[in-house]
Amino acid sequence: MMLEYTILWLDGNSSDPMSSFRAKLGNAQTFTNVNDCIEYIKSHSKELIYLIVSGSLAKEIIPIIYESSNIIEIFLFCGSVSAYAEWAMDYCDKMMIFDHGDDLLERLWNDLQNKLREHAKICLKLAEEHKQRALQFKKPCG
Template identity: 70%
Template sequence: MAQFKILWLDANSSDPMNSFRSKLADALTFTDVNDCIQYVQSHSNEPIYLIVSGSFAKEIVSEIYESSNLEQIFLFCGSVSTYVEWAMDYRDKIMIFDHGDDLLERLWNDLQNKLRKQATLCLQRANEYEKRALQYKRPCG
């Protein structure tokens, strides 16, 4: 199972004093749209969650929207109403937020649910393999 990546594309994402950056922990930050597009396209085996500022959204979303590794786009902007109509074409992968804590709550809940599903599948497979192994267990003596 591939490990997911969180990408944050924003002109201010490289600022170490940005409080939102510290809340994102190990997210990869980008200030250049083309660099972010390149990353998404060159890491096709990694599920990606993209946080993008409103100022870059229209530029990047159309370029990467069809990427099979793009799990979810979190558009972080100052005004949700500014992007609602435009985002309708991308509604199955995009969510729009104007408050960082709301975005982070949704992101962490989505990732938690995804990891729990993966863990459940791993445990099911482990139990299956245990049963197979027991079929071959021979008594000593």
């Protein structure tokens, strides 16, 4: 029961190696093209995906991928939250809007931490159940 989360960043500047946000984000799959990102999401239906998308590309991709079951959360990263607030109301179940990279990253890492801790609890419970089952078959030597 492997649990893995994938972080995708769709932004015209995501491939810029000098981006301070890129450096802070670390190991994420980057896209500069909406169609390439959509194709990735559709072809990796078993991956649990966090999508970071620039404001300039959000209105193009979000209506298409919003209902995808593998999209856990969408982080819209833009220059002005108020510019997207009204439009975003249709997507508020899975989407949050940020105008500061550090705020976005704090939320992303905290959300991932919580999801992984929940999964760890489930794994520990299953491990204990298997241990108890194994003990049923333990026989003394001799």
